[in-house]
Amino acid sequence: MFENLKPPRMATVIEAAKITGLAKHYVRQLALQNKVSHVRAGKKILINVEKLIEFLNAGENGGATC
Template sequence: MSEDFKVPTMLSIKQTAKTTGVAECYIRQLVAENEICFVKAGRKYLINLEKFVEYLNTPQTA
């Protein structure tokens, strides 16, 4: 039974900031406001990189 599924790239807030060039404090703010896709693993927040990039590429309404 071979199912095709893609495992998302999960990065810490620090790794996400380094990879995307977005400030850590802004990513933390988005996590606090539940604006982006993340999971909490112990004390760490892991960001779904693909969903985060999708969020950044989506126009936001003020």
Template sequence: MNNNSNEFKIPRMRTVHEAAQELKEMDEHTAVTEYHIRRLALSGVLPRVQAGRKLLINFDNLIEYLQNPTSDKFQVHTATADDVNGIRRIN
């Protein structure tokens, strides 16, 4: 490949299960679970892509979030944050 400014990096998309396994391979003593990664994706903290029944996340975004969870990039809008499993607060 030539060094062109139009090149882009292909995102490392993983299912929640694959992301948890890869994270476990990187750090066998990690306390981050598959359930926690799924909650981050479903709550909107981590961007996700629905591919059929599979939930895909960008593994690099997960690592970035774990390094700096207070970054503005990972802040959720209040409408999404209040929405939990399809149930929303009625004011």
């Protein structure tokens, strides 16, 4: 049943900033404004990397949407 289930790639704000080349502050603000999919693990914010990239690509194609 769960054999084909692939968990999302999650990264800390710092890791997501390095992957995308964005500033840490900007990535954190996107999460806090609920513009990208994320979860909190204690004090850390874990960003769904695929959703962050989709959000950024949507901006290139006429505007990023939530």
